[in-house]
Amino acid sequence: MSTTNDDFPTDRPAVVTCGLPYANGDLHIGHLRGYIGADAFSRALETLGQETAYVSGSDMHGTPIAVNAEQEGVDPEDFALEWHEQYAETFPKFNVEFDNYGHTHDETNTELTREIVRTLDEEGYIYEKEIQVAYDPDADQYLPDRYVEGTCPYCGAKARGDECDEGCQRHLEPGEVEDPKSTVTGNPAEYRGRTHKFFEVSEFADFLTEFLDGLEGTSNARNQPRQWIEEGLQDWCLTRDMEWGIDYPNGDNETTEDIVLYVWVDAPVEYISSTKQYAERVGTDEYDWRRVWEDDGEIVHIIGRDIIQHHTIFWPAMLEGADYNTPRAVAATGFITINGKGLSTSRNRAIWANEYLDEDFHPDLLRYYLTTTGGLQQDVDFSWDAFQEKVNGELVGTVGNFWYRSLLFAYRNYEGTPETDVSEEVSERIEGAIGDTREAVNDYSLRDIGQAATQLAQFGNEYIQRNEPWKLTDDDPERAAQVIRDCVQIAKAVGVLLEPIAPEKAQHLWEQLGETGDVADAHLEDALEAPPRTFDEPGELFAKIEDDRVDELNEKLAERVAAAGGDEDEGEGEETETETDDTTTDESTAMADTDALEPLLEDRIGFEDFQELDIRVGRIESAEGIDGADDLAKLEVDIGFETRQIVAGIKQLHDLGELPGEKCILLANMEPAELFGVESNGMILAAGDEADLLTTHDAAVIGEKVQ
RNA sequence: AGCGGGAUGGGAUAGCCAGGAGAUUCCGGCGGGCUCAUAACCCGCAGACCGGUAGUUCAAAUCUACCUCCCGCUACCA
Incomplete structure (x- = not known):
């Protein structure tokens, strides 16, 4: 390790992989960037004369698939297979040509995963420990990973059971998440003791440090894991209490029935399995998969930057522990934005794979755009104009x-x-x-x-x-x-x-x-080399994209985003800067010491600006707290024309039972927002930290404008 | 407020890891040329004190420290 690698092409076989598509939904341009990028890279290696296989497979296990399958009332395997087949059909349409595309639930991967885990066990890297696992008493089931939500113990953000996806991005071990709640029933979960298998990742700190020193690819894939190692590696829980997945191997051929391997154990093994399947198809003389994975081949992983940890910590540790070859390079791509804003599947701000194809653009155009706009680890913006x-x-x-x-x-x-x-x-x-x-x-x-x-x-x-x-x-x-x-x-x-x-x-x-x-x-x-002496009349290979075509596409996209409840207004949000200059004070009624008050703003606004605020009188119809939030309450407010759902931070400051019937003042044209998964469609006005509610003192009619 | 990514001519980008020539390329602007070619292509011009400050160095866009601002995800919404 850590010696400088020979330049490509080398005389060793290489394998290039992209992150495994998770068999859980439609593919979009963000996914495509990775698959196309890896495809292009493997083709380029071959052009250099490097012997190369490009492999991948669908990731079939894990709780999101189990949860979604359950919701649709189908078997997780059927659910995942359906997506798997769709993906396999889609890739060639983008000229993404895998030498092998398998899936993690197939025989090869199941066997190989068990074998690797068995080896890790034999080598003494796996131990048992009783941990607290979230359990839903109503549903009478254990709640691995995304079956549970709660609070991140590190940063306090709302987190999923397996990952602090909205906060510090950390991987969370079972039992870590605080205030667990079942995503099955929504009920608070309780923790129960269960025996699980752990992998001693902590033993690999020195190895990983050295591994990272020699690792090629993008810098983010080297730097981020270094920090995690410095902060101290935690052992990794390999098993989950659920049925969908690969059974944990016990002894020779036995399996433990009630626990399965964590999805991230068998997922990367698919890289090996898929390579093996390829070699077995073309003949191991033609492509020596053992040399690649067990000896000195060149392993190149091209992934999204969200899964760096798995590829630079867990995976190399597993490979090293089971005596396999480790990757030469991990290249992590940036994200895709659409018209400068984050790609959002829920807001339908995305370019879907099928949509692109339906527009009848040639796949190579998108390939060119995605690979040559900005560097690999840079975020890349997509717009039809660009x-x-x-x-x-x-x-x-x-x-x-x-x-x-x-x-x-x-x-x-x-x-x-x-x-x-x-x-x-x-x-x-x-x-x-x-x-x-x-x-x-x-x-x-x-x-x-x-x-x-x-x-x-x-x-x-x-x-x-x-x-x-x-x-x-x-x-x-x-x-x-x-x-x-x-x-x-x-x-x-x-x-x-x-x-x-x-x-x-x-x-x-x-x-x-x-x-x-x-x-x-x-x-x-x-x-x-000279081309043939004669050839036929050539034709044009690329056609221009006309302006009105682009207008059309932009409109379609905008309409779609709007239909999904998006926010294409944003307008001119003139954020008045909160000048901290002590513009002296107020002569207001109360006894507050002015130091404690927020300074008055110096910038004056015109009457027109004021008119943009649609302030109305409303009446609170109902008020209830939002689970998991300390302060937030969900209110239904009658504003004359309609009843609005509004989230306000007043839960602890008011007796919610007394609010219904109260008149209040609210900003009606506030941009909608979502808090704790609850939509807020307006803003109640209140004074100060105590949220002293504004109201009217006379007979103002509900819905009347405040001016 | 947390995490991540940025700040380079009007717009978009490269160079930064391995510090040194006139700072790259594309779009746009202006002027010219060519006519083989998809009103394409070629040439020239204008336009950047490389976000700020301090430091290291003979030498900084590039290294170090601090700061400011932007973007994404997130957001206990007054």
Whole structure:
């Protein structure tokens, strides 16, 4: 370990994986970024001449699937399989071609997972411990992971049973979450003692530190786990009280019936299982999966940044403990935003995989966009406008145009590739691009892989323009042939170099050049090999995206988000800055010492600004506390036109039973918000920390405007 | 308030890990050229004291410390 790795290509077999798709819902552009990225990277490795397998599989276990299946009243296996099949059908449509795509519930993975756990057990890395497990007395069942919600013991945020997903992002061990509540019945859960299996991750701290020192990929995948190690590693509970999953192996062939392995135990093992399935299909002479996983192969994981911990702590520790090879690289991608805002499936602010396909855009366009916009670990914004700009500018204008003009010129004047050698200037330039590509792969930079190709095409445009062969065909036919010969070579080179990113388009070019076979099988050197002497009339490979098309797409998206109750207003929220200048004070009624009061704002607002506030008189119809919140109460408030549900932070400050019937003053055009899962549609006005409710003293009518 | 990511010409981005030439590329603006090509392509011009302050150094966009601001997820909503 920790010695410097040889550059790709090496003489060892490599495996590239993407994070396992969780068989629980539709795929969107955020998922696609990972699968396409890993696909492109594995293709690029092959172009370098590296022997590579690209494998993955659906992640079938875990509580979310169990919970969702239960809600739909179907078997978890059927539920997950249905998604699994849908995924398997979707990937090829994006030219994501796995050498093997399995799933975690299949025989191979079940066996291999048990075997690895058995080994860890034999090696003494697993021990038993009784822990407190949340239990729902009403439903008479234990509540692993997401069957339970509560409070994070570290940061106090609301957390799921397995992870502080909204707060500090920490992985939570069973029994850690405080104030547990059952997600099955909503009732408070109680903790009961149960015996579970633990993996001694803490024993691997030194190993992991060294492992991280030698780990390639993105920096976030190295730095984040270092902090966790410094803070002290906790042992990892491997088992759960539930039925859906892989039974814990006991002894030789026995399994323990009432506990299963935690989903994150068997999920990464699928990387190995899937590789194994691939090797068994093509023959282990063809691809030596044991060498990869048990000896010295190159393992590259491309994942989302939300699962760094699993891939840089638990997984390498498992591999090391069971005497397997550990990853060479973990590359963690950033997230995708849509029009500058966070992708949100619940708000339907997302570009869905099927939606993209229904719009009939070529998959390679999206591949190009997702891999070359921003660095791998950067968050990348998607908008149809940017998509159009990128496609029209770079793919149509630069690459497509160069391909077409070169081949067309060559076809018309020479019926193919002119018979002469490539000039030195051009072959050197192509070699430069080859070098850039090699470097980009070794930097795990997909963007640079794409850029090497695009920039070569740009050079091609420049070259043909500078030499003006259309002027030379009559005056200096030899020179003209030379220039076109060069251009055809550049075109071919661009195809070879762009194949990882845009495989299908590159293949079309390949065929236009009269090449046989697949461009996917071409290696870097082939960029310098002459294309066939003759080829047919070429066609345009990329089409422009028109403006009205983009308008249409933007509208569709906006409508959809609005329909899902989104917030496309935001307008001009003129946040008045709370100047802490002590603009002196108030002469108000009460006895408060002014130091304790919030200073008056200096900025004045106009009457128009005030008019934007729709303040109304309302009457509280009902009030009840919100479970789990100290202060929040859910109110139903009659405002004349309608009754609004409003969340207010007054639970402890008022006797909720006395509120119904009370008049109150509220801001009616407050942007809706969600608190503790409860929608709040307006804001009750109250004074100070004691939430002294504002009201009217005379006969104001419900719904009347305050001005 | 917590966690994460940022701040580079009008917009978007690279360079930062391994400090040193005129700070990259794309879009947009302005001017010119070409006509083989999808009103494409090529050339030129304008435009950035690389968020701020202090430090390390012969040398800082790049390293260190502090600060400010932005974005995402989250948010006990007055």
